[in-house]
Amino acid sequence: MYHETRAADGADPGGAVILGHGVSKLFGGTVVALEGATFTVKPRQFISLVGPSGCGKSTLLRMIAGLIEPSSGSLHVHGDPVGKPRRDVGMMFQRPTLMAWRTVLENVLLPTELVRKVTAADRDHALELIELVGLKDFAYAFPSQLSGGMQQRASLARLLQTGADVLLLDEPFGALDEFTRERLNLELLRIVAQFGRTTLFVTHNIQEAIFLADEVFVMTPRPGRIAGIVEVPFERPRDISLMQTVPFNEMVAEVRGIFDRDNK
Amino acid sequence: MIARGAPGRKPARWMVLLDPVFLRRLATHVLIFTSFIAVWEWAGQTGRLNDLIMPAPSAIAAAIWRMYVVTGEIYWHFFVTMFEAVSGFVIGGVIGLGLAIGAALSLTFRRYVAPYAVALNVTPGIAVTPIFIAWFGFGWNSKIALAALIVFFPIFVNSLSGLLRVDRDTEELMRSLGASKMQTFFKLMLPNAAPMIFAGFKVAITTALVGAIVAEFASATEGIGIMMQRYAHRLDIAASIGVLISMALMGLLLFTLMEVADRRTVFWLRPERLEQVSRKRRRRLMALK
Numbered sequence: 001m002y003h004e005t006r007a008a009d010g011a012d013p014g015g016a017v018i019l020g021h022g023v024s025k026l027f028g029g030t031v032v033a034l035e036g037a038t039f040t041v042k043p044r045q046f047i048s049l050v051g052p053s054g055c056g057k058s059t060l061l062r063m064i065a066g067l068i069e070p071s072s073g074s075l076h077v078h079g080d081p082v083g084k085p086r087r088d089v090g091m092m093f094q095r096p097t098l099m100a101w102r103t104v105l106e107n108v109l110l111p112t113e114l115v116r117k118v119t120a121a122d123r124d125h126a127l128e129l130i131e132l133v134g135l136k137d138f139a140y141a142f143p144s145q146l147s148g149g150m151q152q153r154a155s156l157a158r159l160l161q162t163g164a165d166v167l168l169l170d171e172p173f174g175a176l177d178e179f180t181r182e183r184l185n186l187e188l189l190r191i192v193a194q195f196g197r198t199t200l201f202v203t204h205n206i207q208e209a210i211f212l213a214d215e216v217f218v219m220t221p222r223p224g225r226i227a228g229i230v231e232v233p234f235e236r237p238r239d240i241s242l243m244q245t246v247p248f249n250e251m252v253a254e255v256r257g258i259f260d261r262d263n264k
Numbered sequence: 265m266i267a268r269g270a271p272g273r274k275p276a277r278w279m280v281l282l283d284p285v286f287l288r289r290l291a292t293h294v295l296i297f298t299s300f301i302a303v304w305e306w307a308g309q310t311g312r313l314n315d316l317i318m319p320a321p322s323a324i325a326a327a328i329w330r331m332y333v334v335t336g337e338i339y340w341h342f343f344v345t346m347f348e349a350v351s352g353f354v355i356g357g358v359i360g361l362g363l364a365i366g367a368a369l370s371l372t373f374r375r376y377v378a379p380y381a382v383a384l385n386v387t388p389g390i391a392v393t394p395i396f397i398a399w400f401g402f403g404w405n406s407k408i409a410l411a412a413l414i415v416f417f418p419i420f421v422n423s424l425s426g427l428l429r430v431d432r433d434t435e436e437l438m439r440s441l442g443a444s445k446m447q448t449f450f451k452l453m454l455p456n457a458a459p460m461i462f463a464g465f466k467v468a469i470t471t472a473l474v475g476a477i478v479a480e481f482a483s484a485t486e487g488i489g490i491m492m493q494r495y496a497h498r499l500d501i502a503a504s505i506g507v508l509i510s511m512a513l514m515g516l517l518l519f520t521l522m523e524v525a526d527r528r529t530v531f532w533l534r535p536e537r538l539e540q541v542s543r544k545r546r547r548r549l550m551a552l553k
């Protein structure tokens with residue numbers, strides 16, 4: 001397909017951020033975690049990956065992050081084949097992964113600390129991000145003093161501190177209660193819009209996937225694959241009331257239809 | 265939610281002395297203890313106990329008074345054994361922690377070295393005493409060596425399992441941030457293992473004392489173990505018990521030191537320390553240029 005040649009040039013006229021062509025991943029030679037994923041992610045797009053457990057969502061994200069290598073197919077980020085982790089791609093996990101011995105501010109400064117000596121400017125930037133995610137009064141608190149939702153806010157601030165322009169979010173709010181999750185989703189939209197980052201967001205929830213995204217990758221298991229890509233046309237900024245509208249629910253039905261078709 | 269500074273000031277430590285519950289418990293403790301001693305003393309005074317087998321508390325107190333105040337002979341022995349135990353702990357600890365780090369960072373190392381460490385552990389360490397005395401002589405060295413040997417294993421095992429117990433997501437986070445192996449070790453693995461490492465230290469420090477004393481029993485000219493042996497051979501049980509109490513004191517002293525070090529290092533598991541550390545960290549970050 002044309003994806004291939006474009007990516008191989010390194011200079012992609014369409015300016016795609018991520019290009020996957022026939023990306024597959026086998027674990028231990030037998031477990032097919034992902035099979036033949038072909039997709040394009042354009043700059044500043046918000047992509048939701050939705051699907052049941054075990055359909056390869058995390059596997060796809062970890063390949064894009066350069067944490068694991070594809071078994072076959074080609075996968076390019078900013079025109080380069082993926083190999084090892086890169087500075088312009090950042091990842092956030094379902095669990096907070098904060099370091100218990102660091103304050104929130106120190107946790108947020110970690111990405112900077114790994115590449116250079118932290119300066120007052122870095123600190124002020126991190127403090128701004130902490131304020132942005134709503135943890136202004138907790139910059140010097142330790143993770144054990146925060147609720148689960150606050151810990152994920154801190155993780156988000158740390159992700160932004162990396163300066164990465166591709167954000168990979170693996171069920172970032174999946175472990176939180178519904179109220180907190182809804183709030184954080186809205187804030188995430190606001191923040192991503194403000195920074196203009198390209199985002200891949202993994203979720204189990206169809207409504208959430210559609211509400212957040214420009215495009216939904218619908219994934220199905222055994223073997224894990226992208227069964228369909230649904231474009232979401234709703235205007236931004238979106239309000240939570242969108243979820244009550246008929247077009248929205250038609251779209252939910254469309255996504256659900258892809259799962260049902262696959263189950264037959 | 266966060267525990268911010270309480271509106272009022274935290275009550276001072278000594279205020280507990282005004283707490284009726286605390287006072288009642290304290291009184292009960294004192295009562296039980298003194299009655300026990302009183303009955304024991306009474307049994308001794310009225311000839312119901314054989315002085316050679318179980319001397320009365322007053323006789324033990326007199327023996328302790330003698331060795332600490334009259335002759336002062338205990339201090340040198342006390343120091344010798346403490347020195348042996350602490351030196352053994354440091355040597356065994358450095359080797360144990362060092363090998364644990366090697367084993368944690370390298371699978372090959374773990375595969376080919378760890379089995380010997382386990383073999384060493386199932387060998388009763390104390391049984392090595394005669395060999396160590398043959399190798400290192402009758403002086404302090406053989407005691408230090410034995411203490412180091414038996415301290416090694418708990419430190420090695422605890423440190424290794426702590427170092428390997430890294431959360432997979434956090435490890436992937438470090439990789440996704442481009443951290444080097446060194447950075448991952450110092451910023452993630454080591455602090456993550458600190459609680460386990462200190463658990464090992466706390467077990468080991470009293471074990472070190474056992475090692476030093478047992479080696480002294482085998483053959484020595486100085487040290488608290490030899491003091492105990494001399495009194496026991498003379499059937500001076502009161503003085504022997506006095507020495508035993510001193511040994512307990514040594515153990516308590518060493519353990520408390522370790523506990524304090526643990527509390528200072530692994531502060532994040534001590535909710536009462538968080539506020540203080542937080543203030544310190546804030547000052548440090550504010551001072552950045």
Ligand SMILES: Nc1ncnc2c1ncn2[C@@H]1O[C@H](COP(=O)(O)OP(=O)(O)OP(=O)(O)O)[C@@H](O)[C@H]1O
Pocket residue numbers: 027028031032033034051052053054055056057058059060224
């Ligand atoms: N390191 C691994 N070794 C072997 N099999 C693996 C490994 N990682 C994932 N798998 C398998 O690959 C498949 C896809 O896993 P993946 O974690 O990508 O699913 P997922 O869509 O993220 O699921 P979930 O929603 O539960 O997080 C699963 O069957 C899983 O068991």
Ligand SMILES: [Mg+2]
Pocket residue numbers: 057058059170
């Ligand atoms: Mg997953």
